[in-house]
Each structure stands twice: as C-alpha cells, then as structure tokens.
Amino acid sequence: xxxxxPALNTTSTGDIAFLLLIFFLVATTMETDKGIQRRxxxxxxxxxxxxxxxxxxxxxxxVRINAQDRILAGGVPMDVTQVKDKIVEFITNxxxxxxxPEKEMKDIEGFGQYAVSKGVVSLQNDxxxxxxxxxxxxxxxxxxxxxxRDDFAMVNYGSKYADLDEEKQKIVREAVPQSISEAEPKNxxxxx
Amino acid sequence: xxxxxxxxxxxxxxxxxxxxxxxxTMRETDKLVMVKLPEASETAKLERKDLASYINIGTPxxxxxxxxxxxARIQLNDSFRNVSDIRDFIAVEREAMSEGDRxxxxxxxxxxxxxxxxxxxDVKQELRRCSALKISYSARTVDKVQ
Numbered sequence: 222x223x224x225x226x227p228a229l230n231t232t233s234t235g236d237i238a239f240l241l242l243i244f245f246l247v248a249t250t251m252e253t254d255k256g257i258q259r260r261x262x263x264x265x266x267x268x269x270x271x272x273x274x275x276x277x278x279x280x281x282x283x284v285r286i287n288a289q290d291r292i293l294a295g296g297v298p299m300d301v302t303q304v305k306d307k308i309v310e311f312i313t314n315x316x317x318x319x320x321x322p323e324k325e326m327k328d329i330e331g332f333g334q335y336a337v338s339k340g341v342v343s344l345q346n347d348x349x350x351x352x353x354x355x356x357x358x359x360x361x362x363x364x365x366x367x368x369x370r371d372d373f374a375m376v377n378y379g380s381k382y383a384d385l386d387e388e389k390q391k392i393v394r395e396a397v398p399q400s401i402s403e404a405e406p407k408n409x410x411x412x413x
Numbered sequence: 414x415x416x417x418x419x420x421x422x423x424x425x426x427x428x429x430x431x432x433x434x435x436x437x438t439m440r441e442t443d444k445l446v447m448v449k450l451p452e453a454s455e456t457a458k459l460e461r462k463d464l465a466s467y468i469n470i471g472t473p474x475x476x477x478x479x480x481x482x483x484x485a486r487i488q489l490n491d492s493f494r495n496v497s498d499i500r501d502f503i504a505v506e507r508e509a510m511s512e513g514d515r516x517x518x519x520x521x522x523x524x525x526x527x528x529x530x531x532x533x534x535d536v537k538q539e540l541r542r543c544s545a546l547k548i549s550y551s552a553r554t555v556d557k558v559q
Binding site for chain 1: 418419420422423425426427429430433434436437438439440451452453454455456457458459462465519521522524525526527528529530531533534537540541542544546547548549550551552553554
C-alpha cells in the first residue's frame with residue numbers, strides 16, 4: 222500500500238495571488254472617460270472668401286467670459302447659476318417675444334410639424350479665462366439644452382430624454398438642436 | 414490549535430484580480446503633467462474608448478518642473494509637445510484606426526482646471542485645422558457643481 226501523500230501547504234498561494242493583485246492595481250487605471258462632448262466647426266477654406274452667414278440679431282445670444290472669469294450673457298452681467306435660465310428662456314421663447322429668436326416650422330420625420338427655435342448660443346472667451354470657469358459655463362449651457370429636451374420629451378412621450386429609445390431621441394435632437402457656437406478666440410477684455 | 418485550511422484564500426484573491434482585470438484598463442502613458450479635472454454635471458460617457466486620443470494639458474509634475482518650468486504644457490503620448498505637434502499626433506492616431514472608424518475619432522482634452530483658455534483655444538484651432546472636430550472636454554462628474 223503506497224504511503225498517503227502529505228497535504229501540501231497552501232498558505233502561500235494566497236500571498237502569490239495577492240502579488241498579482243497588487244500588480245494589477247498599479248499597472249491599470251480605472252478610467253472614467255466622461256466629459257462634455259462637443260463638435261468644433263470646420264475650419265473655413267482659406268481660398269474661399271469668408272462669407273458671413275447672416276444670422277438675425279435676435280437669433281443669437283452672446284455669452285462672454287472675461288479674463289476675470291466674469292460672465293456677460295446677452296448684454297447682462299450675471300452669475301454662472303443664472304446662465305441656464307437665461308438660455309432656456311432664450312431658446313424656448315415662451316412668449317414669442319420680438320427680441321427673442323424666431324421659430325421655424327420644420328417637418329420632422331416621424332413626428333410632424335414642429336416650431337424649431339433658430340436661436341444660437343455663442344460662447345466667447347478671453348485667452349486669460351480659466352478653464353474651470355469656461356467649463357462651468359459650457360456645463361450650464363448644456364444643462365439648459367438638456368432641460369429643454371427633457372421638457373419636450375416629457376410633453377410628447379411622457380418620459381425623460383435619456384430614457385427614450387434611439388429613434389425618439391433622434392426626433393428630440395432634431396426638435397431641439399444643440400446650437401452652441403464656440404467662437405474664434407479673441408480678446409474679450411479691453412486692453413489696459 | 415488546529416490550523417485551518419488556507420487553500421481558499423487564493424481563490425478569493427483571484428476573484429478580486431478578475432474584477433480588476435475586467436473593470437480597469439492598462440495604463441498607456443505616464444503622466445507628465447498634473448491634471449485636476451474641472452467639475453461638470455452634464456457629462457456624457459465616451460462611446461468608444463479605442464477611438465479616443467488624449468491631449469493632456471497642465472503644469473508639469475514636480476520632478477519635471479526643474480526642466481520644463483511651471484507653465485502649463487501639452488503632453489501628447491509620452492512627451493511634452495507644442496501646439497504645432499498636434500497635427501502629426503492626430504495624423505498618426507488617425508492612421509492607426511480603420512477607415513470606417515476615422516469619422517468617429519474623438520479627441521479628449523484633459524486639461525487642469527487652472528489652465529488658462531489661451532492654450533486651449535490654440536489647441537482647438539489646431540484641431541480644427543486637422544479636421545479632428547469631435548472633441549470631449551474631460552471632466553469629473555458631480556451631481557451639482559458648487
């Protein structure tokens with residue numbers, strides 16, 4: 222009869238596995254790639270004469286951030302927390318006011334006629350503006366558009382934009398386009 | 414005292430390893446600049462991580478400051494670069510992608526919150542020139558920006 226094998230001491234396997242674990246902890250990152258996504262306008266052709274796209278004055282709201290991170294939206298100095306409401310009011314134009322953007326009847330596939338606002342938010346900054354202030358304003362503007370989209374989705378589909386299926390989201394996107402223009406860099410503040 | 418079996422500890426740790434292997438990605442570049450991302454609440458998740466190229470902007474890390482100073486610098490891959498190098502960087506990144514994926518290429522701008530917009534405007538202008546138009550301003554997601 223062969224001798225029974227002595228049980229292997231397995232205490233150290235845990236330690237070996239721990240070493241592996243520590244290797245993975247060091248060598249990898251748990252990256253959460255989240256951010257505010259934006260599409261830049263294409264560079265105008267140099268050979269082509271630059272033609273100004275005629276945008277009616279009432280259709281544009283200028284949000285300026287100067288080198289001191291102060292904000293001027295539509296000619297009114299304001300705090301960053303007020304920007305969202307300003308944009309929402311500007312884009313939706315609830316009272317159909319003359320000074321706020323006009324609306325254009327558009328035929329949206331799968332939805333029908335809808336008065337799409339022609340408003341454009343133009344974001345201008347100074348070279349000395351801090352990135353955090355810039356992104357906070359960007360964030361507020363995106364928040365405003367998200368709020369309008371949520372409203373539209375709530376009224377028409379009874380749920381929030383994020384909970385809709387792909388097709389309906391496309392309709393909402395078409396009804397409420399995110400028209401934000403990031404202007405060419407220029408110095409907003411006056412030279413002293 | 415009877416020693417109890419340690420055979421299962423390795424299995425437990427292995428499970429932890431698997432968790433980390435699945436949920437993390439390999440570090441691809443060393444950080445040369447310090448980046449504290451700004452906060453934002455309306456962030457969207459990057460759909461395709463493999464189609465992203467990263468531009469880090471910030472102050473050089475402590476042990477590089479003697480050489481590169483404390484002004485904000487641009488880091489592409491593993492070295493400090495200038496705005497003019499972005500063109501080549503984008504070209505190389507684009508070349509590495511398959512034909513059909515190129516249009517979905519996203520440039521992720523990871524900039525420190527204290528960076529001035531001047532450098533970022535320059536980067537944006539350069540990206541427009543190379544028609545890398547999809548960008549994402551990397552941010553920490555918070556419920557409410559205070």
